[in-house]
Amino acid sequence: MVTLKDVARQAGLSVTTVSRALNAYDDVAAETRAHVERVASELGYHPNHIARSLQGTRAYAVGLVIPQLVHRYVDSFWQEFIAGVTSTCGEAGFDLVLCTGKDLHAEQAHYQRLVRTRRVDGVILCDARVRDQRISFLRQSHAPFVAFGRVLGHDDFSWVDVDGTTGVRTAVDYLLSLGHRRIGYLGTPTAFSFTHFRHEGYVDALFAAGLDYDERLILEDLDVASELQAPIMELMNLQEPPTALIACADYLAAGALRAVRSLGIRVPEDLSLVAFDDTLVSQHTEPPMTSIRQDNQLIGSRVATVLIQQLLGDGLPPSHELIQPSLVVRQSTAPLPAA
Amino acid sequence: MVTLKDVARQAGLSVTTVSRALNAYDDVAAETRAHVERVASELGYHPNHIARSLQGTRAYAVGLVIPQLVHRYVDSFWQEFIAGVTSTCGEAGFDLVLCTGKDLHAEQAHYQRLVRTRRVDGVILCDARVRDQRISFLRQSHAPFVAFGRVLGHDDFSWVDVDGTTGVRTAVDYLLSLGHRRIGYLGTPTAFSFTHFRHEGYVDALFAAGLDYDERLILEDLDVASELQAPIMELMNLQEPPTALIACADYLAAGALRAVRSLGIRVPEDLSLVAFDDTLVSQHTEPPMTSIRQDNQLIGSRVATVLIQQLLGDGLPPSHELIQPSLVVRQSTAPLPAA
DNA sequence: TTGTAGGCGTTATCAG
DNA sequence: CTGATAACGCCTACAA
Numbered sequence: 001m002v003t004l005k006d007v008a009r010q011a012g013l014s015v016t017t018v019s020r021a022l023n024a025y026d027d028v029a030a031e032t033r034a035h036v037e038r039v040a041s042e043l044g045y046h047p048n049h050i051a052r053s054l055q056g057t058r059a060y061a062v063g064l065v066i067p068q069l070v071h072r073y074v075d076s077f078w079q080e081f082i083a084g085v086t087s088t089c090g091e092a093g094f095d096l097v098l099c100t101g102k103d104l105h106a107e108q109a110h111y112q113r114l115v116r117t118r119r120v121d122g123v124i125l126c127d128a129r130v131r132d133q134r135i136s137f138l139r140q141s142h143a144p145f146v147a148f149g150r151v152l153g154h155d156d157f158s159w160v161d162v163d164g165t166t167g168v169r170t171a172v173d174y175l176l177s178l179g180h181r182r183i184g185y186l187g188t189p190t191a192f193s194f195t196h197f198r199h200e201g202y203v204d205a206l207f208a209a210g211l212d213y214d215e216r217l218i219l220e221d222l223d224v225a226s227e228l229q230a231p232i233m234e235l236m237n238l239q240e241p242p243t244a245l246i247a248c249a250d251y252l253a254a255g256a257l258r259a260v261r262s263l264g265i266r267v268p269e270d271l272s273l274v275a276f277d278d279t280l281v282s283q284h285t286e287p288p289m290t291s292i293r294q295d296n297q298l299i300g301s302r303v304a305t306v307l308i309q310q311l312l313g314d315g316l317p318p319s320h321e322l323i324q325p326s327l328v329v330r331q332s333t334a335p336l337p338a339a
Numbered sequence: 340m341v342t343l344k345d346v347a348r349q350a351g352l353s354v355t356t357v358s359r360a361l362n363a364y365d366d367v368a369a370e371t372r373a374h375v376e377r378v379a380s381e382l383g384y385h386p387n388h389i390a391r392s393l394q395g396t397r398a399y400a401v402g403l404v405i406p407q408l409v410h411r412y413v414d415s416f417w418q419e420f421i422a423g424v425t426s427t428c429g430e431a432g433f434d435l436v437l438c439t440g441k442d443l444h445a446e447q448a449h450y451q452r453l454v455r456t457r458r459v460d461g462v463i464l465c466d467a468r469v470r471d472q473r474i475s476f477l478r479q480s481h482a483p484f485v486a487f488g489r490v491l492g493h494d495d496f497s498w499v500d501v502d503g504t505t506g507v508r509t510a511v512d513y514l515l516s517l518g519h520r521r522i523g524y525l526g527t528p529t530a531f532s533f534t535h536f537r538h539e540g541y542v543d544a545l546f547a548a549g550l551d552y553d554e555r556l557i558l559e560d561l562d563v564a565s566e567l568q569a570p571i572m573e574l575m576n577l578q579e580p581p582t583a584l585i586a587c588a589d590y591l592a593a594g595a596l597r598a599v600r601s602l603g604i605r606v607p608e609d610l611s612l613v614a615f616d617d618t619l620v621s622q623h624t625e626p627p628m629t630s631i632r633q634d635n636q637l638i639g640s641r642v643a644t645v646l647i648q649q650l651l652g653d654g655l656p657p658s659h660e661l662i663q664p665s666l667v668v669r670q671s672t673a674p675l676p677a678a
Numbered sequence: 679t680t681g682t683a684g685g686c687g688t689t690a691t692c693a694g
Numbered sequence: 695c696t697g698a699t700a701a702c703g704c705c706t707a708c709a710a
Binding site for chain 3: 352353354355356359366367368371390392393394395396457
């Protein structure tokens with residue numbers, strides 16, 4: 001393997017000079033630089049990344065730990081997100097180092113290792129929780145990081161998030177415009193911080209329309225393994241059942257669709273249904289679903305951009321960025337039929 | 340950021356002794372070792388992979404370059420594959436370094452950089468092509484690598500692949516058992532090596548059943564952007580149209596489903612349809628599709644295992660592993676109706 | 679059984 | 695402008 005020393009010897013210069021010549025420092029003679037570059041390429045020199053990292057400068061890599069099993073494993077969220085991260089990183093000359101952790105604790109251990117060993121220059125944190133130990137840890141260990149997802153009351157770190165509040169509010173407004181007044185709500189696990197923002201959109205929209213918040217129409221804390229059949233049945237057997245339902249995740253919408261169908265309720269004739277995420281799942285159901293769409297690749301790309309900016313220009317203030325989702329209208333929603 | 344030196348100071352020993360105690364050398368007193376281990380865990384010491392790599396020769400990382408845009412981007416293949424790779428790597432103490440390349444040339448450049456700069460110890464190569472320049476490059480640069488996908492006539496490198504031949508053959512056999520005799524075939528791009536193995540399964544099954552290979556029933560080289568409407572129409576308007584169709588990718592099956600439906604042909608009553616891949620796409624169509632299923636996470640896991648074995652025990656002979664897909668029967672296939 | 683010294687390849691610091 | 699020298703954290707002769 002060709003090292004800097006080999007190049008130095010061959011060029012009749014010191015290792016230091018060669019290093020600086022190759023790294024575009026401005027204090028080396030143009031002639032010397034040319035010579036060094038020629039020798040380096042003749043010898044087929046490539047800098048040893050490991051040594052570079054050990055030395056303490058930049059690793060030109062960012063880290064990401066993905067949960068081993070979350071609901072998102074069933075859709076293509078991570079894939080699109082990662083695609084966004086890697087392509088943006090690539091343009092900036094960074095690589096992505098990926099690990100997986102079975103739980104939050106394991107995730108944190110990975111983050112610790114990655115930054116401590118200088119394997120990466122900074123990390124990306126996903127699925128921000130309401131009380132997130134990982135964030136406290138990263139902050140206190142002075143590891144540059146950017147989170148996908150905000151945490152209420154903590155703006156001392158950079159984050160990129162989807163404006164779930166506006167997303168849900170837009171969807172509810174749309175249902176209202178179709179004449180619906182009894183709108184049910186299926187919420188994601190409350191541990192995730194995005195859950196609360198989405199919920200807020202629902203409340204806001206009802207309030208703006210002067211409608212009551214009826215707790216009986218709300219199902220909360222539903223994860224991918226939740227059994228929806230029974231609660232949905234209860235919901236639809238109310239004195240005044242909802243005429244529309246907004247499900248805060250695709251998997252909930254798909255589950256609700258199956259549940260109501262088994263009750264003989266037709267979508268969208270008897271019940272309108274809106275999903276959130278707009279992955280392949282909601283696009284391929286029958287009928288295809290009206291859904292709040294977030295561009296996962298864009299999210300990954302923005303998170304990476306913010307992190308790299310933070311890494312290159314250091315000491316930048318925390319940046320906060322809200323990405324707007326959009327409502328994709330398909331065939332699972334319809335005007336409220338005249339009673 | 341606790342280092343060996345910190346542990347040594349705290350334990351009142353030299354760095355050397357601590358290092359040996361922690362690395363299970365047999366020339367340290369049992370008592371000393373216990374003491375060192377206690378101090379190390381109290382301080383939360385974790386060895387620095389980077390430093391370790393520098394003096395040894397292992398980076399404890401493997402590389403993977405994913406194509407920027409291929410048909411697989413629309414399903415969750417990469418996500419599942421990556422999940423398998425990272426979890427297996429993690430267990431062995433390796434990280435995954437991920438890049439993306441817009442074309443094969445860019446991919447190759449990334450592989451070159453990763454191995455030359457010692458950023459990784461070996462790489463994973465995906466989507467093997469019939470004539471794959473990346474493979475020649477990796478072989479000649481002596482970079483340890485494992486491919487997902489074989490290339491006919493090249494067994495001098497390690498690969499893991501899905502037995503597409505048996506997969507398709509099983510599906511055709513199933514259709515035959517339902518009474519079908521006119522079975523159409525929709526093939527993936529011929530540049531991919533798996534295309535040919537799948538095709539072989541089709542031919543084998545027909546031959547074994549004593550049926551003719553009718554070129555009019557075969558559509559080949561269809562990618563995700565292929566317009567299926569016209570060719571499918573032609574296919575179904577034959578004197579003796581097929582009564583069943585086997586599509587060698589989920590996206591082809593979904594496209595075919597739309598195309599035949601627009602012709603007023605019902606699935607499975609008028610036409611049986613089998614897909615390949617069994618991603619969410621084929622699971623959520625109406626009707627849900629009978630599909631040849633491959634376990635993408637398992638594939639990733641096996642590829643990583645083989646690569647790491649190769650890395651740790653060096654000089655191992657190339658290993659070849661064929662993973663069996665399985666046929667998942669759903670509602671897109673039915674017995675041939677009595678004419 | 680333990681400690682000392684040297685080096686893996688690179689870059690930062692400071693002298694010349 | 696260029697070159698010694700000292701790290702980075704770890705391992706491994708070799709010496710004590």
